[in-house]
Amino acid sequence: MITAAHLTKRFTRKRRPAVDDLSFTVSPGRVTGLVGPNGSGKSTTMRMILGLDTPDAGRALVGGRRYRELRCPLRTVGAVLDAGAVHPGRSARDHLRCLAVTHGIGVRRVDDVLAVVGLADAARARIRTYSLGMRQRLGVAAALLGDPAVLVLDEPVNGLDPEGVRWIRGLMRDLASEGRTVLVSSHLMSEMAQTADHVLVIGRGRLLADAPLAEFTRDEPFEDAYLRLTADVADHRTCPGRTPAP
Amino acid sequence: MTTDAGRGPGFRGAVAAELLKLRSLRSTYLTLAFAVATGLVFGITDTASTARHWATMTAAERADFDPVGTSLNGYEFGLLAFGVLGVLAASSEYGTGQIRATLTAVPDRAAVFAAKALVVGGLGLLLGEAAAFTSFGLGQWMLAREHLDASLTEPGVLRAVVCAGLYLGVMAVVGLGLGALIRHTAGAIGALFALAYPAYAAARSFESWTYLPDHLLLSNAATVLAQAHPPEAQPRVPGLEFALFDLALYTAAALVLGAWRFRRDP
Numbered sequence: 278m279i280t281a282a283h284l285t286k287r288f289t290r291k292r293r294p295a296v297d298d299l300s301f302t303v304s305p306g307r308v309t310g311l312v313g314p315n316g317s318g319k320s321t322t323m324r325m326i327l328g329l330d331t332p333d334a335g336r337a338l339v340g341g342r343r344y345r346e347l348r349c350p351l352r353t354v355g356a357v358l359d360a361g362a363v364h365p366g367r368s369a370r371d372h373l374r375c376l377a378v379t380h381g382i383g384v385r386r387v388d389d390v391l392a393v394v395g396l397a398d399a400a401r402a403r404i405r406t407y408s409l410g411m412r413q414r415l416g417v418a419a420a421l422l423g424d425p426a427v428l429v430l431d432e433p434v435n436g437l438d439p440e441g442v443r444w445i446r447g448l449m450r451d452l453a454s455e456g457r458t459v460l461v462s463s464h465l466m467s468e469m470a471q472t473a474d475h476v477l478v479i480g481r482g483r484l485l486a487d488a489p490l491a492e493f494t495r496d497e498p499f500e501d502a503y504l505r506l507t508a509d510v511a512d513h514r515t516c517p518g519r520t521p522a523p
Numbered sequence: 524m525t526t527d528a529g530r531g532p533g534f535r536g537a538v539a540a541e542l543l544k545l546r547s548l549r550s551t552y553l554t555l556a557f558a559v560a561t562g563l564v565f566g567i568t569d570t571a572s573t574a575r576h577w578a579t580m581t582a583a584e585r586a587d588f589d590p591v592g593t594s595l596n597g598y599e600f601g602l603l604a605f606g607v608l609g610v611l612a613a614s615s616e617y618g619t620g621q622i623r624a625t626l627t628a629v630p631d632r633a634a635v636f637a638a639k640a641l642v643v644g645g646l647g648l649l650l651g652e653a654a655a656f657t658s659f660g661l662g663q664w665m666l667a668r669e670h671l672d673a674s675l676t677e678p679g680v681l682r683a684v685v686c687a688g689l690y691l692g693v694m695a696v697v698g699l700g701l702g703a704l705i706r707h708t709a710g711a712i713g714a715l716f717a718l719a720y721p722a723y724a725a726a727r728s729f730e731s732w733t734y735l736p737d738h739l740l741l742s743n744a745a746t747v748l749a750q751a752h753p754p755e756a757q758p759r760v761p762g763l764e765f766a767l768f769d770l771a772l773y774t775a776a777a778l779v780l781g782a783w784r785f786r787r788d789p
Contacts (some may be wrong), residue, residue: 328630329623330788340527345630350532352525356627361620364548371547376628378543379536419624424525457524 278458279303279326279427283335286321286482295321297482298335303460305426308453310473310490311462312503314511318482319462320359323431326460327356339427351380355420357430360412365405369396369415372404377422390418395444409436417445428452430461434468446472466500478503480510532629537638540629541612545642550611558604558691559654565597566658567665574669590673591683592750594662595655598691599742605647605691606715609698610708612643613781617706622789636785639699640778647695652688655749659684679751686748686767690741693770694719697741700777703785727759734758744769 280302287294296318303309311319324330326337328344336343339354347353363372373387391400394414404412413436420428430449434442449472453459463469469476469490476493478486485506486493493502545551570593577585616622629635663672675681698715705711719742726736726743737743738761747753747766761769 324623327623327627329626342527344627347630348527348531349525350630351628353527354627358623358627359620362623364544364615364619364621366549367544367547371543372624375540375543375547376624378539379532379628381536426524426526455524 278305278341279337279339279429279460281322281326281335281337284322284325284332284337285334286318286325286330287333294333294482296325296332299479299482299484300335301477301484301487303458304475305458306453306456307474308449308459308461308472309475309477310469311460311477311479312464312466312469313479313485314507314513315464316512317480317507317510319479320431321482322479323356323429323460323462326429327354327358349380349423351376351382351423351425353423353425354427354429355423355425357413357416357420357428357433359431360409360416360436363404363412363415366403368401368403369407369418370400372415373419373422376419380423382422386422390421393421394418410438410441413437414441417448425457427458428460430459432462432464434463434465442468466503470494470499478506480507481512483510485510532631532634534634534638537629537631537634538641540625541635541638541642545612545646550615551608554604554608554611555650558601558608559650560601561604562597562601562654563658563661565600566594566662567597569596570594570662570665574666574671577669577671588671589750589752590663590666590671591659591680592746594659594666595684595687595749597658598654598687598749599745601654602691602694602745603716603719605651605694606698606701606719607712608647609643609695609700610702610711610715612639612699613702613785614706614708614711617789618708626789632786633782636703636782639703640696640781643699644692644696648689648692651691651695652685654691655684655688673751677751683749683751687745689770690745690748693774694741696774697777700781703781706784730759737761738765739769739772741769741773
């Protein structure tokens with residue numbers, strides 16, 4: 278279980294907080310989607326859950342503890358960070374070994390998770406040669422290393438091919454049905470509508486909605502419900518029908 | 524499914540990871556090969572050049588000649604690569620985003636930085652000593668033909684060779700500190716270069732008031748430490764004890780500043 282209580286993060290004093298007094302609970306046994314416009318605070322929220330950003334106020338707990346107080350972080354929480362969180366000069370296998378060795382996880386487990394995500398053949402190639410989709414698969418492999426009860430996935434379908442998208446959808450559902458806690462962020466509404474059981478909508482760092490997916494989709498498609506909810510809070514609106522003057 | 528029990532990362536896990544990280548990157552091997560190769564080659568050419576001109580050298584030049592220092596001269600160049608090894612150990616994590624994976628595996632940032640310092644400093648020291656003793660041996664072998672060679676049993680010789688290796692290890696730690704502090708590879712290497720070379724000019728600008736900045740320079744400390752017979756009557760170079768204090772000072776500053784910055788959010 279993940280709980281956030283009055284989570285607040287301000288990067289610059291002049292601008293509004295990136296995350297503003299955000300409280301929610303992510304329960305085990307279902308896939309919870311975290312959605313919101315660009316710059317709404319999804320990634321910052323996830324970084325605070327993972328102990329990478331220190332909140333200015335409030336706290337985020339995983340299984341009742343702050344991430345940085347966990348005894349065995351990799352065995353408790355699996356994180357799919359953005360695909361760039363790797364040194365491109367290392368092979369996928371070496372990258373995972375560097376993480377695994379901190380928890381006494383053996384090379385066999387490394388090879389197992391590489392096979393699960395479909396990277397067995399490319400395991401010894403340097404990550405520099407990987408496509409975005411392959412890097413996402415590597416991120417999922419890293420998250421699965423410690424067989425954790427909680428999974429946090431930041432935009433995991435970015436760059437994945439259709440087969441990969443369907444695979445990760447099934448993977449998240451399987452993980453949730455095993456009783457794990459799954460929190461996934463995305464800005465793809467169709468993806469969320471197909472994957473999530475429960476949805477958290479945030480805008481400008483605040484919670485706009487916290488409800489089962491079915492509640493959103495009773496009267497209208499999820500995308501319409503989402504756009505209505507976030508109409509007033511999107512910071513980066515496009516100008517439809519306009520092209521830059523030549 | 525596992526829970527939050529069993530063997531956690533701790534310091535040993537962090538050290539194991541840092542060792543594996545260095546071993547699994549090609550840049551580590553290239554940097555170290557460059558460091559040792561330039562040190563050996565320039566040490567050999569400098570020594571050979573002196574041996575060749577010995578017959579025509581003036582008495583003053585002969586008096587200045589230090590068989591130990593000459594054989595180790597190549598590392599004035601190679602030391603930059605030792606520093607770069609340290610810089611990359613920290614800055615490449617921030618540059619590539621790897622730091623986020625690192626800190627999710629070991630959230631104790633102080634432990635990660637300490638592990639980096641131990642691994643980078645230990646490797647720098649081991650390789651530095653090996654390189655210094657190899658260069659010394661080669662240099663003395665070349666000088667033996669002119670009967671100019673020094674032996675490790677003579678006063679000051681063993682100290683000079685050991686200190687030359689120590690200096691290279693310190694450069695690796697200074698590089699790590701700069702890499703952690705600045706977090707950008709180019710910026711940190713620029714600062715490392717400034718510390719190693721142009722700082723000399725800056726220190727000299729104070730000379731009409733004080734020689735203290737000169738005495739605090741790493742390069743001047745190295746001049747004293749890596750010679751069997753410290754140069755006499757040169758106000759710019761520190762004494763032997765002060766030079767050792769310099770090494771300790773730079774190591775401490777690099778570790779304190781690096782750790783302070785490393786513990787802040789990535």
